[in-house]
Amino acid sequence: MSDSTKRPLTFPNWHIPYLEKHRILELFHEVARELVIQKPEDHVLFMKQILQNAAAGRDVSRVILISSGKVNRINLAEEIAKYTRQMVITSSDILNIFRNKMKNVSGDYVGKALVYLVRSQAVMSSGWIIADCVNTEEEAKSLLTYGVLPTHVLHIVPQFQPKLDDLLYCNVSEHWPEVRRNLFGLKQLFHKSLHEIIAGNKDLPSLAKDCADVIKIHKHVKRVMPRVVILGPRGSGRKTQAKLLTELLGLVHVDFPYILCQAWISENELGAKLRQCKKKVCLHSELLCQIVNKRVLEEDCLQRGWVLTGYPYTDIDFMFLDSIDTPPNRVVILDCDLNVCKERICHRKRNVFTGSVTNLKPSGEPNAEVINKKKSLRTHPKDAIDIIEAEHQFYCQRHGSIKKYCGDTAKVINADQNERWIHETIVAYILGANPTGIPRKGFQKDIPEVCGCDCVKIPPSLAKTYLVSV
Structure with missing residues (x-):
């Protein structure tokens, strides 16, 4: 590394360990992400205001659950939240905003509603799990357009013939082919943060524990010297x-x-x-x-x-x-x-x-x-x-x-x-x-x-x- 005069610069041995120990690189990454998403007029003032939230956001997990109609995502999200202490966001929260039926709300409005929900102070500090709100490509694209970027997208793969009376499962949607097409599109959109978790014969607490273990693993910003x-x-x-x-x-x-x-x-x-x-x-x-x-x-x-x-x-x-x-x-x-x-x-x-x-x-x-x-x-x-x-x-x-x-x-x-x-x-x-x-x-x-x-x-x-x- 050199300065503007092309003179070689030597750094003290402790500067990289200090950045790693206090995770400064991850903090810069979080601040840069917020700058790109929110595009403030006054960048300096925005960075002063967002710095504290960005420091807390380094360890916050942002999770979206996707699956076929067989899996009861709301119950699963609530069980995961017992381990991770995250806020669970469901379709009922969106209904409370629009005060009408979900089928009359377009994908763009779903994205705007989720932005409003995840940007609140309590949700930003603890992290969130979106359970059953993102079901189509339109809703997912709207979410990404407004800057809601998940750290983990968990695709829950149920067993072939589950017992539908179990808490983990619910009735299969009558529009089954359409659900499969939407699921395939969601997996393509979220492929960088996608994790597939096989339900198998696990009960609800066991599957939630496996999901919580995956959520705790964060991608590293930069490889460090071991x-x-x-x-x-x-x-x-x-x-x-x-x-x-x-x-x-x-x-x-x-x-x-x-x-x-x-x-x-x-x-x-x-x-x-x-x-x-x-x-x-x-x-x-x-x-x-x-x-x-x-x-x-x-x-x-x-x-x-x-x-x-x-x-x-x-x-x-x-x-x-x-x-x-x-x-x-x-x-x-x-x-x-x-x-x-x-x-x-x-x-x-x-x-x-x-x-x-x-x-x-x-x-x-x-x-x-x-x-x-x-x-x-x-x-x-x-x-x-x-x-x-x-x-x-x-x-x-x-x-x-x-x-x-x-x-x-x-x-x-x-x-x-x-x-x-x-x-x-x-x-x-x-x-x-x-x-x-x-x-x-x-x-x-x-x-x-x-x-x-x-x-x-x-x-x-x-x-x-x-x-x-x-």
């Missing part, structure tokens, strides 16, 4: 998933135990502070965060993005991590049964000659080749059962506070599932829209200083592990 933190108990597959992300997305794997050892033995001020710890193992949040910050500001991490494993340990660590120049923009928490984690680690052996890792699962009578192979395989000192239990206990004591601090900005994944399914879920989360949760604040400008050696208390066996590593 800065990922993967948390979870030891044995949940954190490093495995990080290596898969490195292969697929080209991210840099920042293995915290490794860079901690490198910092510990380094001949610089940070290494001296780590070695001066009275408890021999320093886990002071501010010092550990400096280690991460130094690594992620290197050129490869800035250009390709990074995925961090093995850190943070506590919510205080996370607050320090959110206070650096390039804080993480994706947090993945792998929830896994501790017994499963322990079993995975116990089956893991290392070759004493090459250092390679082999997973040995219990089986029947081993052959001679396996016996010879096992002669050179040993359990790593870190994989001793007492150390594993100490690490799991240490993680469980602090897992709740970390999860509470992250809130909706973190993606919790069941790590008991298949490795490929977990990987695909993480990739979809990383490449998707920014999390809609309130941004994590960190310490901002009030970063506490290092106070002597007030380190995090850890089990003795866990401290011994870090001494062995260093």
Whole structure:
């Protein structure tokens, strides 16, 4: 990027993370959309007035339900609203405006009425679900002409022969061929925001829950450089998933135990502070965060993005991590049964000659080749059962506070599932829209200083592990 004189411009490392964290790009996108739609005479005054509403509108979902005459869209919309807290707009609301029958209202008047309804302050702040008002192409085109742009259009596909006495279904319209033609036209008009949801044998609450899950997913305005933190108990597959992300997305794997050892033995001020710890193992949040910050500001991490494993340990660590120049923009928490984690680690052996890792699962009578192979395989000192239990206990004591601090900005994944399914879920989360949760604040400008050696208390066996590593 350059200025008018063609001089190359350099931006500080924190400017893009700041825009991503506070979702400024999405705010500009929302303001620009309103400018194009409403075409005000005084653009500056309009932007001052609309800015607050635009900031609130970034997370607001605007939904239109379309389906054949079999689906009871009003009941479904009301059930969805229990999860999303949106306002439901039905044909009765339009009747209250025109005070006559719906069949005498043209598609253009339906569009004007919907504009009036969705532009009210209460509806704009909470979002809306249009249940049964948009049934023809004329009504849909009128809606788009007046600037009512849905974020999600849900096409509910009913089962072939539904039970019409169920709350989810209603009687089929007598003008069935015309309804099918209109439905096809609506799908063509809304193809960019269309989502098809198969009703199948689901009841009304289950289908509404599926719809609500789809509504929560927003399209991203601009792809961001991934800065990922993967948390979870030891044995949940954190490093495995990080290596898969490195292969697929080209991210840099920042293995915290490794860079901690490198910092510990380094001949610089940070290494001296780590070695001066009275408890021999320093886990002071501010010092550990400096280690991460130094690594992620290197050129490869800035250009390709990074995925961090093995850190943070506590919510205080996370607050320090959110206070650096390039804080993480994706947090993945792998929830896994501790017994499963322990079993995975116990089956893991290392070759004493090459250092390679082999997973040995219990089986029947081993052959001679396996016996010879096992002669050179040993359990790593870190994989001793007492150390594993100490690490799991240490993680469980602090897992709740970390999860509470992250809130909706973190993606919790069941790590008991298949490795490929977990990987695909993480990739979809990383490449998707920014999390809609309130941004994590960190310490901002009030970063506490290092106070002597007030380190995090850890089990003795866990401290011994870090001494062995260093």
